Amino acid sequence: MTNTAQSTETGHSTDTAHSPLLTPYAARGLDLPNRLVMAPMTRFRAAEDGTPLPVVAEYYAQRADAGLLVSEGIWPHRRGQSGWRIPGLETEAHVAGWRTVTEAVHARGGRIYAQLMHGGRQGHPRSRLLGDVPAGPSAVPTPSPVHVKDGKAEAPVPREMTTADIRTAIDDHVAAARNALRAGFDGVEIHGANSYLTHQFLADNTNLRSDAYGRERTLFAVELVTAVAEAIGAHRLGLRLSPGNPQFGMAERNPGPVYRALVDTLDPLGLAYLHLTDNDAYPALADLRPRWHGTLIANVGENHAPTSQAQGERVLTEGLADLVSYGRAFLTHPDLPARIAVHDPLATPIDMAHLYTHGAEGYTDYPTLEGERRAGRRDAAVAAL
Template sequence: MTDNSIRTDLFSPTQMGFIHLANRIVMAPITRSRYGEDGVPGELHATYYAQRASAGLIIAEATNISAQGRGYAATPGIWNEAQVAGWKKVTDAVHAAGGKIVSQLWHVGRFSSTQLQPNGEAPVAPSAIRAEGDTYTTEGFVPVSMPRALETSEIPGIIEQYKLAAENAKRAGFDGVEVHSANSYLLDQFLRDSTNHRTDEYGGSIENRARLTLEVTEAIVKIWGNERVGIRLSPVTPDAGNTPTDSNVMAMYGYLIEQLNRFDLAYLHFVEGATATSRFIPEGVDLDVLSAKFNGPFIGNNNYDLEMAIERRAAGKIDAVAFGRLFIGNPDLVERLRRGAELTIAPRESYYGGGAKGYTDWATGNY
């Protein structure tokens, strides 16, 4: 076995804002679809996250900020007291195990079904453009529903949903929050001209399309302080309905990142390529140029292996690396990577749904 800590500083402590990381290995947010319809975490989830607390930072799975923000059954929420109490069990368990954990705040926007929305209402979006694909409900997989365009007068209410979720995350004991402005969900839908055809102050120009992400970030920073807020972006991923990219990725996300710099955030978390599928980058797009515009720590994400992480860290392209699927079957992933030990590849059927099997029953040690 190889002690990889000799070759890289990925296993050394670092700082992101006020969050101290024991190493530069981050657990990416991984939807596991193991919650009831109430979206309340319990002891099973506390065990799952505590088992992975050796990660320098855990970014908890995407968490619905409101009943309106939900797009998939069996996903967690953070908009009511029962959910806050459930997450407190999780954060207490992670902290007892010596870890750090932040909450990823999620509104899916158009990628939902009327079966998942309060009173069977249509999902909301920047514009009434239907996404492609199916989503998971209690009735099984169903096509996503036609959304309705948010009225300009409703936008402050969306920001209030984010504010409430951020306040709840603080009460639940998280170490910080991550603004989910990626993967073609609501905030990303506002950013892209492929999904935003508005003619008000939230549509049209790059400055207008970036407005909601910046206003949400500003509101959350006022609650948490800039040193405990990060943001996730995915400039070219087609997730959540095979969403086309913006017509000018470099200009759109370059402007956004430059504007985000005024908040002096704890970190920027980037999906490099198409989430969980490939690192393909369209012609004319350079994600390294975009990430270099950010004035703080940068977390690289998407189909990394250790060698790629070491190489990109040595070249100064990343400050930390996020692994997702590898954390499913390897709760002790950090130590396995450090020792050069064999990794367990979890089968896809263990990813979503079910109980403890394939969730908290993975072996550790025996390196």
């Protein structure tokens, strides 16, 4: 049945069935009021020990009308910390801090997954609580300077992970996933994209190993996903991948065979979803969609302009995905579903000066559509005086 409401402020008819982005979606582990997913985005709003600041609860609660929220990347253990004031899910303080967030989201009727983000080679002794050199699949440093707590610095040469280190990293993810559920998250997403640990095992230039994890570059991802799925239930677990993404010096000359093999192996597990970014050189959505029989979330804005309403709708109507994740549009439009309903141009600019600071400014102070309309009425009233 079409749900149509007349806006008394604008006179526009809002037909929430008009956009496929606003249609409900239900599948294994998911029961969503719309197909808009808020993509995970690092914002540096944690205390120095990795506990999310109080303002984080307001930020996610403001965006709870999304079909699904995926949190910013959270380190599973300080061994995987990639940056200063990025949040963690290791300690009881972390669990309590995130519980405040999930309760605020649930009070607004929302759903939220925790993204677990192990930095691997990403990081620097000056941005890690342990003060040590990070470890990755191979001793290959990030080519560009990295953020540290007092500015930027050249990336260190990472330590090559031993087999014991790999087992520990998997165990850390399992413990953090359990902590996520204790904190009230509805599920967990493993960050296997955008140059972090799992992606480093998949890529050509960051995995130079001669052991089984080098000969079969999908092995770490398979073992990790399987272990976490066994611990919390596959229906509560998603995986994000970015085949061919060159961010932070990643190189994948021919990603197709690697990711086809990975998807074919993981598809039978029955995960909650696969969260996949497309790439100009490798059309991952078109190639992998037929191989994935569960829910697929598409992200088409990575390394491009922010995703528009029309782009998201096209992904759905072409059958390339079931859900669409939006990043920058959700940063500046906390009420994104309401704006999609009235075809708002989504033109609110990002406050770049406060994007990666630690307070409410540039974080929870973006206006809603209703707020903008009220401001317009106030301006009109002032002008009439």
